Amino acid sequence: MTTSIESIKERLKDFIIKRFLKNTESESLNFDTPLISGGLIDSILTMQLVLFIEETYNFEFSAHEVDRDNLDSINIIANFIQKKLNG
Amino acid sequence: MDNGEKLHDLLKQSVQLHSDHTALICNDKIISYKNLSELSCTLQNTLSLIGVKKGDRVAIYSEKSITFVASIFGILNCDSAYIPIDASAPIDRNKFIINDCEISALIIEKKYVEYFENEFEIHTTFEELFILKNKNRNLKKSPEDLAYILYTSGSTGNPKGVMYSHSGAMSFVNWCNSTFKLKQSDCFSSHAPFHFDLSIFDVFVCIKKSASLVIITENVARQPMLLSKLISELKISVWYSTPTILNLILEYGKLEKSDFSNLKLILFAGEVYPLHQFLKLYNKVPRAIYYNLYGPTESNVCCFYKISNPQSLVEHIPIGKVCEHYSSKIIEDKTEGELLISGNALMIGYWNMDSLTHQKIIFENNKKWYKTGDIVSIDSENNYIFKGRVDRMIKRNGYRIELDEIEKTLLKQKDIISCAVISKQTEQNTSKIVSYIITENLKLNSIIEMKSMCIKLLPIYMIPDDFIFVNSLPITSSNKIDYQKLIKQTL
Numbered sequence: 001m002t003t004s005i006e007s008i009k010e011r012l013k014d015f016i017i018k019r020f021l022k023n024t025e026s027e028s029l030n031f032d033t034p035l036i037s038g039g040l041i042d043s044i045l046t047m048q049l050v051l052f053i054e055e056t057y058n059f060e061f062s063a064h065e066v067d068r069d070n071l072d073s074i075n076i077i078a079n080f081i082q083k084k085l086n087g
Numbered sequence: 088m089d090n091g092e093k094l095h096d097l098l099k100q101s102v103q104l105h106s107d108h109t110a111l112i113c114n115d116k117i118i119s120y121k122n123l124s125e126l127s128c129t130l131q132n133t134l135s136l137i138g139v140k141k142g143d144r145v146a147i148y149s150e151k152s153i154t155f156v157a158s159i160f161g162i163l164n165c166d167s168a169y170i171p172i173d174a175s176a177p178i179d180r181n182k183f184i185i186n187d188c189e190i191s192a193l194i195i196e197k198k199y200v201e202y203f204e205n206e207f208e209i210h211t212t213f214e215e216l217f218i219l220k221n222k223n224r225n226l227k228k229s230p231e232d233l234a235y236i237l238y239t240s241g242s243t244g245n246p247k248g249v250m251y252s253h254s255g256a257m258s259f260v261n262w263c264n265s266t267f268k269l270k271q272s273d274c275f276s277s278h279a280p281f282h283f284d285l286s287i288f289d290v291f292v293c294i295k296k297s298a299s300l301v302i303i304t305e306n307v308a309r310q311p312m313l314l315s316k317l318i319s320e321l322k323i324s325v326w327y328s329t330p331t332i333l334n335l336i337l338e339y340g341k342l343e344k345s346d347f348s349n350l351k352l353i354l355f356a357g358e359v360y361p362l363h364q365f366l367k368l369y370n371k372v373p374r375a376i377y378y379n380l381y382g383p384t385e386s387n388v389c390c391f392y393k394i395s396n397p398q399s400l401v402e403h404i405p406i407g408k409v410c411e412h413y414s415s416k417i418i419e420d421k422t423e424g425e426l427l428i429s430g431n432a433l434m435i436g437y438w439n440m441d442s443l444t445h446q447k448i449i450f451e452n453n454k455k456w457y458k459t460g461d462i463v464s465i466d467s468e469n470n471y472i473f474k475g476r477v478d479r480m481i482k483r484n485g486y487r488i489e490l491d492e493i494e495k496t497l498l499k500q501k502d503i504i505s506c507a508v509i510s511k512q513t514e515q516n517t518s519k520i521v522s523y524i525i526t527e528n529l530k531l532n533s534i535i536e537m538k539s540m541c542i543k544l545l546p547i548y549m550i551p552d553d554f555i556f557v558n559s560l561p562i563t564s565s566n567k568i569d570y571q572k573l574i575k576q577t578l
Contacts, residue, residue: 021534022553028533039542039550040535043309047339063312 003057003085008078015052016074020045031074046071053077059084093253094234094291095163097260098124101297105271110294112321113153113302120297123157130161130194130213137210137220139191141166142228144236146185147281148172148195151304154214155281156290158194161213167191168233170248171281175305176546178202183245184238188438189226193219230435237284239384240488240549242479244495248438249384256287258412258432259387263292266391266410267325267352267378273298274321274349278308278328283485284384285356288327298325308332315340315347322349329485330360331517337368347372356380356388357485359473361515362403369397381406381473384487385434385447385457389413390471405470406463415471416456423464425477427456479570481510481518486548493522493551496544502528507560507568508551511577521577522551523560532556 009031017029020041035041041049049071050061070080098120101110106121118126139145145162147169149155155171162169170188172181174196182202185193193207194216200209207219232252241247263269275293277300279285293300301321307313314336317323326333333355336342353368353375360379369377377397382389392407394400409415413430417423433455436444449456462474479490494508505525510518522537530536534554541550555577561569 025533025535028535033535034539037542038535039538039547042547043311043335044339046309047311047335051339061312063310063316066310066312067306 005078008081009074012074036068036072092257095160097295098160105297109299111153111300118153126157127160131164134165139165143167143191145192146170146172146190150174151302168235170236173282191221236438240492242489242491250435250438252435255432260291262410262412269296271297273324275300275325276323277302311335311340315345319345324349325352327354329357330355331484334364350375352376354378358482379404386428389428406473407470426459426461426463429454429456433457488549502526509573520551521553523555523557
């Protein structure tokens, strides 16, 4: 599995556009778009994103990691994933 | 019976009986009944010194904390009413509320103080919070016996304040005490924010029982994994929340890692709990006793249904029968129609909105009846079944949302030429809010841009799920927006 940070970002962007933005707006969503603080995803969608990440990258979030600090933009999430994958 | 007992008497009684017992738990902090009472008396003295007196109102603008609860009792001790502010809502909406309810003092987190420095002067601190005193001393007097004002969504575009008396709230507390089997050894959850009426049960019923209350802060309240950990580790036995939250815990809380065996009473309210989702929860936590509680903020809980035999339910969970301290009827004594509620526990009225109060509270045969706006029918066992609304108010995660508040707020933005906000039931039985927008600003033509605009204007639960950009809106023959047509054409 390729896990370069760029491929992680593209994969997340693809998921967010397909699942949360009705497949539109690929131009307006960038890697820094605030997802939770920008009102784009609520708590249920956040959990769907968490499940997607867990399944795709094969690790589990601990309860306190499901937090805005780790999930608020594609850049932030990608960094978090990479940290987890590198142990 | 109203024996003149006040909400803050509940704390005084518990201190006498169980002074060393844990009253509140919040994150890593714990406070006993004795210390909670002392803390609230400290605040009472400070407030009295700055002139807070009987008939005043004091707002609390903070995240949930032990200090927040101590503040509630400190304010009530002054024979003043408390007004809990939703710290997560946009500042302008909160400024409107604070201006509207003419408070004499404001207990507030440091980071928000700057927004109120024109009208208020900083007096002192109380634990981690600041106490601000209103420069204007010419303030309205509260109605007799006012205990709190809870602001909810208003169709005028601004929130409206529901005034509640001590005697009304005490009727509810006493009803809960006699209906549910609660013990001093219980551990209650406080999931709902304090500006939400579910918190009246959490705080005051718990303290009446001298039990322990786990204050769930905003950053934990929507995190299913943290919630199930909390229930399990703190051995919570009494849970009260909206069905949305129960479902969130069930779906994403990794229940296999948690122990819910202490949960003995699960209450839910605020919205319809789809039966198939409830049954999933019931199968996971079969030993708990479940109640569906129903009631608008204006009456707090007025109908209830104990789910004794879940497997026998078909289609929906009834909202049940009227509580003992209320009476109810369907308008014009029909078999399906608007539900009316009567009783001494009803709200006093809306703050500063006499004409709206008279519109919603009507007199019939010398009795005050509150028109709930909810349409109900009656099943074969004489239980009320919720059918829908008479107006454009909706419920989402237990929050009442006036679609007109969203619409009027959006229309105030200069780039929005026109808009229409509707709600639509999704397949998952939740309501989705869709906003149709006419704008000439091409930059706004994006869900991301619209949502980031909305987050500055509306509480998060009011932000539409979807935005559809159009060139015109359908109108009816009477030249009004044709909402029905929009609902039909929305996917």
